[in-house]
Amino acid sequence: MRRARIMMAFAVAGATAVVGVLSLVPGETGSQAAQSVARPPSPGDPLTGDEVTRAGRIASATWRSHMTTGRAELLYVERDDDKAAGERRRADAYIYDYRTDRLVVRTVDLARGEVVEERTGRGVQPPPSRGEETAAAELLLADPKYGGRVRAAHLKAGGRPLVSAADLGLRALTFTPRPGDRVAGACEVHRCVRLFVRLPDGSWLDTSRIVVDLSAKKILTLEW
Amino acid sequence: MFLRLTLSSALLAAGLTGATGSTAGSTETAGTAGAAEAVRAAAGSAGAARAAQAAPGSQPSCSSPYRIDKTLPNGARWQLCWEMRTIEGLTLTDVTYTPDGGEPTGVLRSTALAQIHVPYDSGEPRFHDIGTIGDDAIALKSADCPGGERRSQFVCVTTRARGHGYMKSDGEGVSTSVQGTDLVVFAAFQLGWYTYLVEWAFGDDGAITPRIGATGSLSGFTTTPGYGWPIGVGSTKFEESHNHNVFWRLDFDIEGSRGDVVEQYDFAGSGTSKRKLVKTVFDEETKAVNGRMRWWRVVDSGVRNADRHPVSWEINNLASAEYRGPADEAFTRADLYVTDYRACERLASTNPTPGCGKSLDRYVADGKRLTDPVVWVNVGFHHVARDEDADPMPTHWQGFRITPRDVTAKNPS
Ligand SMILES: [Cu+2]
Numbered sequence: 001m002r003r004a005r006i007m008m009a010f011a012v013a014g015a016t017a018v019v020g021v022l023s024l025v026p027g028e029t030g031s032q033a034a035q036s037v038a039r040p041p042s043p044g045d046p047l048t049g050d051e052v053t054r055a056g057r058i059a060s061a062t063w064r065s066h067m068t069t070g071r072a073e074l075l076y077v078e079r080d081d082d083k084a085a086g087e088r089r090r091a092d093a094y095i096y097d098y099r100t101d102r103l104v105v106r107t108v109d110l111a112r113g114e115v116v117e118e119r120t121g122r123g124v125q126p127p128p129s130r131g132e133e134t135a136a137a138e139l140l141l142a143d144p145k146y147g148g149r150v151r152a153a154h155l156k157a158g159g160r161p162l163v164s165a166a167d168l169g170l171r172a173l174t175f176t177p178r179p180g181d182r183v184a185g186a187c188e189v190h191r192c193v194r195l196f197v198r199l200p201d202g203s204w205l206d207t208s209r210i211v212v213d214l215s216a217k218k219i220l221t222l223e224w
Numbered sequence: 225m226f227l228r229l230t231l232s233s234a235l236l237a238a239g240l241t242g243a244t245g246s247t248a249g250s251t252e253t254a255g256t257a258g259a260a261e262a263v264r265a266a267a268g269s270a271g272a273a274r275a276a277q278a279a280p281g282s283q284p285s286c287s288s289p290y291r292i293d294k295t296l297p298n299g300a301r302w303q304l305c306w307e308m309r310t311i312e313g314l315t316l317t318d319v320t321y322t323p324d325g326g327e328p329t330g331v332l333r334s335t336a337l338a339q340i341h342v343p344y345d346s347g348e349p350r351f352h353d354i355g356t357i358g359d360d361a362i363a364l365k366s367a368d369c370p371g372g373e374r375r376s377q378f379v380c381v382t383t384r385a386r387g388h389g390y391m392k393s394d395g396e397g398v399s400t401s402v403q404g405t406d407l408v409v410f411a412a413f414q415l416g417w418y419t420y421l422v423e424w425a426f427g428d429d430g431a432i433t434p435r436i437g438a439t440g441s442l443s444g445f446t447t448t449p450g451y452g453w454p455i456g457v458g459s460t461k462f463e464e465s466h467n468h469n470v471f472w473r474l475d476f477d478i479e480g481s482r483g484d485v486v487e488q489y490d491f492a493g494s495g496t497s498k499r500k501l502v503k504t505v506f507d508e509e510t511k512a513v514n515g516r517m518r519w520w521r522v523v524d525s526g527v528r529n530a531d532r533h534p535v536s537w538e539i540n541n542l543a544s545a546e547y548r549g550p551a552d553e554a555f556t557r558a559d560l561y562v563t564d565y566r567a568c569e570r571l572a573s574t575n576p577t578p579g580c581g582k583s584l585d586r587y588v589a590d591g592k593r594l595t596d597p598v599v600w601v602n603v604g605f606h607h608v609a610r611d612e613d614a615d616p617m618p619t620h621w622q623g624f625r626i627t628p629r630d631v632t633a634k635n636p637s
Contacts, residue, residue: 044285044317046307076310076356081317081334082567083481083596087285094576103578119568121578127311127355171416173355174574179552194351196416204417208349208445224348 043087051091051110052077059093059106059115072097075129080107090116094126098215101189128172128193136172136195136212137165143219150197150205158200169198175211183211183220190215285318289375294407296383296428298637299324302407304426306379311576312336313357314379314411314422321430321628323636329527331537333477335434337422338584338600339572340415341469341556343549345451350553352574353415362412362419372408382408386427389637402637404428417441421619429637432537435623436470438607441615453609463609467547469556470622471572471584474599475565478524478535481596485525486562491517506597509588511558514542520560521629522599533630541625545604554585558602563587565596572600 041048047055055077073096080090089110096103103124107117128136141147141162154162162168175192177184184192191214197205211220284291286305295301301322307315315336322328340353361378362368372382389404410423419440425433445464446452452462478484486506491499499517512520523536542559549556555573561584563569568580569587581587584600605622612618628636 039287042285042287042290044305044307045287045290046309078310079307080567083333083565084567103576105577119578119580124576124578124582125574126576127574129356130359171355171360173351173353176352176574178350178550194349204444206444208443222348 041089043089047077047079047089047091051089054113055091055108055110056093058108058113059091060095071099073129073131075126075132094129096126096191098191101191101215123189125174125176125191127174132191132193132214133170133172133195134165135214136193137168137170137197139212139214139217139219140195140197140207140210141165146210146219153205154199157203160200167200171196171198172212181222183223184213186216187211187213187220192220284320292381292407292409294381294383294426296405296407298389298402298405298428300428300430300636301328302426303328304409306375306409308358308361308376308378308411309336310356310358311354312338312570313354313361313413314409316409316424319426319432321426321631323430323632326632326636329535329631330477330479331432332474333481334473334475335424336473337436338471338473338570339469339555339574340420340436341467341471341549341553341573343467343469343547343553344445344447345465346447349445351416353418353420354571354574355415357413357415360413360415362414364412368412379409379411384408384425386425389429390635404637406433414440417443423623430628430631432626433623434472434474434601434626435621436468437619437621438468438605439617439619441617442609442613455609455611455613463613465606465608467545467604467606468622469547469602469604471555472601472603472624473570473572474601474626476522476537476597476599478522478537479527481565483524483526484522484597486520486522486594486597486599488512488518488520490515506562506594508591508593509563510561510591511585511588512560512562514544514546514559520599522597523629529630530633531630533633535631536629537631538627538629539599539601539624540627542601542603543622543624544602545606547604547606555583556602556604557585560602561588561600562594563598563600564592564594565598569598572602 056074060074075094075096078092080092091108091110093106093108095106101122103121103126105119106115109116141150151162154167172193172195175187175194177187193212193214195207195210195212197207199205209222211222213220284303284305290305290307292306293303304319305317307317309315315334317334319332320328320330337354342353343350363377364374364380369380369382372380374380384406386404386406389402391399391401393399405428406425408423408425410421413420413422417440418438421437421439423435442463447462447464449462452464455461455463476484488504488506490502492502493499519538519540521536521538523534525534527535529535544559546559547556566580568577569575573583575582601624603622603624605620607620
């Protein structure tokens with residue numbers, strides 16, 4: 001929301017030379033992105049907006065060439081502060097592949113302009129990105145059971161009909177099932193999130209039993 | 225390389241050419257520590273020996289607006305850097321303390337929140353509130369940062385009175401007293417219905433107080449009387465009780481990462497007239513629980529104060545509800561963990577990196593030998609709602625203390 005965000009979608013169809021859709025939301029700077037400054041950043045400074053963009057591009061491009069199928073998202077880019085890296089400027093790009101349910105964390109050395117480390121795992125769930133919050137809200141709105149309820153609550157709270165997920169205040173957290181969960185057991189491996197939905201009057205919907213499975217594109221209702 | 229040269233030249237200057245610089249800061253051999261100590265004594269200050277270990281805060285790793293450098297009224301100086309990380313939110317790095325007239329001492333390489341675990345008393349829901357909290361930082365207004373300055377909208381750097389630094393009567397009824405001051409660095413995050421104030425206070429006495437304040441709104445979850453408290457008119461709506469189990473990650477690097485050791489202190493003799501000091505040195509990754517008189521310290525015997533006592537920071541006053549969760553939340557079952565530094569171990573639960581443990585209990589499971597300890601502190605607050613918690617909810621605070629032990633040879637105030 002306030003961070004310069006990069007969302008990259010990877011098309012399955014024969015997009016050999018075509019770079020994925022890269023949209024950088026400009027303007028606001030927040031968490032990661034340091035203000036753009038002429039001087040080079042000090043070793044301990046947060047990543048600059050330019051560094052975030054560059055690291056995301058480098059991490060995604062190389063990774064994409066190894067992909068044959070699937071849809072993935074670059075979630076966010078964090079400064080890599082590993083002591084072993086000394087004063088080198090490095091960035092960790094978090095990429096999630098929903099088809100194979102793999103998290104890929106690629107470390108980019110910004111001076112060298114290349115990926116220097118890659119870690120991949122299943123069932124490892126980093127916090128949801130802003131893009132995933134929106135995707136989860138869209139699934140919720142499209143759900144036959146909950147979509148209508150959210151729209152009705154929005155109309156009641158805001159006095160106007162809901163146009164899109166952007167009308168809602170959103171916050172998502174990763175959801176990991178407890179042992180023996182009969183409804184959301186797939187979330188051991190799938191990318192599942194809880195979604196908090198804030199209405200125009202500042203109130204929150206009770207979504208505590210709702211889980212959005214982004215891998216299966218399904219809404220789950222927890223039993224407890 | 226630079227460090228070794230620094231020590232070598234210091235040793236030459238001090239006429240102690242028999243020692244080698246590469247072992248600076250090691251506590252493995254008494255001789256080495258002794259050599260470093262001798263250097264410092266010969267040089268008449270801590271400068272040479274301290275510079276030998278690693279780059280301290282005299283060369284801050286960050287620049288404006290991320291650099292904080294504050295000298296408090298009594299002359300105590302704190303230098304540090306801040307960063308708003310996407311996942312952990314406000315993160316402070318390269319924290320260096322310089323008492324009035326003393327030498328700079330690197331204290332923390334990094335500290336940040338590592339989790340806010342919020343399980344409700346009926347068993348569900350159970351939230352791990354660290355998401356991308358850097359994105360949930362609240363833009364601060366001037367009034368939100370009284371007497372201070374805002375950095376990049378989201379961080380407040382200010383000072384605050386902390387009451388009496390000391391007071392003493394001379395016996396003739398004439399007293400002297402001094403008022404203490406804290407440097408305060410904080411940011412606020414809107415995490416769902418709660419607003420969390422995440423704060424570190426750096427005292428002019430060398431103490432650090434990390435704490436978190438929960439305010440904003442109650443969740444509004446209702447439950448049966450056994451799991452809640454009646455809120456509002458009558459006794460029909462029972463707001464569900466819950467815990468806020470807050471974890472901090474603290475990478476102590478006392479003058480560099482080498483030579484740091486974590487010790488636990490107990491005082492045996494409960495039920496008798498004596499209390500005998502019992503010291504436990506943590507050689508391996510471990511976890512520990514609170515005890516009424518128990519405390520811990522991170523000590524570097526290669527760094528000495530003017531009394532030749534090793535410099536340390538003590539961790540105490542974990543005013544915690546000591547929530548112990550079910551088996552699948554084993555990370556809640558201790559109050560303090562010590563791990564060996566791994567860059568990928570960042571959160572107490574739901575750790576986001578492949579190839580790394582998922583939670584604190586896993587980090588310590590292999591009992592790896594400690595060479596560069598990282599301390600994790602768990603402080604819980606059991607929140608039983610009351611009528612006063614009506615919107616906007618009053619802030620409830622939880623945190624702990626990090627106090628200097630033998631950093632200076634006298635009262636630094
Ligand atoms: Cu609470």
